[in-house]
Amino acid sequence: MSWGVMAGNLGWGVIEEGWRKGPWTAEEDSLLIEYVKLHGEGRWNSVSRLSGLKRNGKSSRLRWVNYLRPDLKRGQITPHEENIILELHAKWGNRWSTIARSLPGRTDNEVKNYWRTHFKKRANSKSSPDANEKAKARMLKRQQFQQKQQQQQQQRMNRLDMKKFMSLLDESENRVPYLPQAKQDMVTLYPNNTAGEEQDFLYPLFNGYMSLPEAPNHEENILWDGLWNLDDIHGNWSLACAANKAGLHTLATPFC
DNA sequence: AAAAAAGGCAACCGCCTATTC
DNA sequence: TGAATAGGCGGTTGCCTTTTT
Numbered sequence: 001m002s003w004g005v006m007a008g009n010l011g012w013g014v015i016e017e018g019w020r021k022g023p024w025t026a027e028e029d030s031l032l033i034e035y036v037k038l039h040g041e042g043r044w045n046s047v048s049r050l051s052g053l054k055r056n057g058k059s060s061r062l063r064w065v066n067y068l069r070p071d072l073k074r075g076q077i078t079p080h081e082e083n084i085i086l087e088l089h090a091k092w093g094n095r096w097s098t099i100a101r102s103l104p105g106r107t108d109n110e111v112k113n114y115w116r117t118h119f120k121k122r123a124n125s126k127s128s129p130d131a132n133e134k135a136k137a138r139m140l141k142r143q144q145f146q147q148k149q150q151q152q153q154q155q156r157m158n159r160l161d162m163k164k165f166m167s168l169l170d171e172s173e174n175r176v177p178y179l180p181q182a183k184q185d186m187v188t189l190y191p192n193n194t195a196g197e198e199q200d201f202l203y204p205l206f207n208g209y210m211s212l213p214e215a216p217n218h219e220e221n222i223l224w225d226g227l228w229n230l231d232d233i234h235g236n237w238s239l240a241c242a243a244n245k246a247g248l249h250t251l252a253t254p255f256c
Numbered sequence: 257a258a259a260a261a262a263g264g265c266a267a268c269c270g271c272c273t274a275t276t277c
Numbered sequence: 278t279g280a281a282t283a284g285g286c287g288g289t290t291g292c293c294t295t296t297t298t
Contacts, residue, residue, distance in 0.1 A: 022291095023292090042283090042284085043283085044283075044284075045282080045283065045284095057283070057284085058283090058284080058285095061283095061284070061285085065285095094287065094288085095286090095287085096286075096287065097285075097286060097287085108285095108286070108287080109287095112287075112288085
């Protein structure tokens, strides 16, 4: 929808006290991205002065955090993430930012919206069994679709061989402090350095690496799920920790 | 096929805390 | 030490899309 159309709506997209409000345009996004490239995150109140953007600091920060950040994970919440949300919400309540820190690439806003739309109504619908059943059916359908997508993704990932993985570790170890240890552990575990039976083990590790914002193929939007089962991988905890630290540097959950 | 209802999500608001001066 | 400012968080709103009737 164009800005002009938006501006025609009731109070949405108006200019108030010199600040634009409402949906962001592609041009505004570009200006904000350029600003962050040049000045980094923070100093949000300087955005308008330094970039020409007619948005206040809060709006700019929110747009960056919730939408423009390069490390954001796109796509639907996976069943595994859903379980984490449920578990952590039961533990912490509506502390969305805390919950979101345990879901790499997800924002507090996203988690909050997801919980509100998927769980709050379910909790409230006890008096309406029909609605509850319908909601369950929809959820099941969506989960089946997501699982199918993940299987396809995993099949693609399994085509990666050990050599490629090691070369990617080589490329990135200058930037990611935990990867040298991961690489060393890989060599110890798999001295022959070949693909094959290790592939199941590589999958979660590689996922962790590929999900880093600076990873070369980040745009492939590879799923994180494997990382959450790292304790299953051959009992090598130090390697699991190394990979987790590399990928989950902002993660609050204490893996190690 | 059309209208109504529900779902989904981006964005705003107000409050609180941390930081700076 | 207190005021001003910036940043962060949770709650809420408003609009578009999808589903249901």
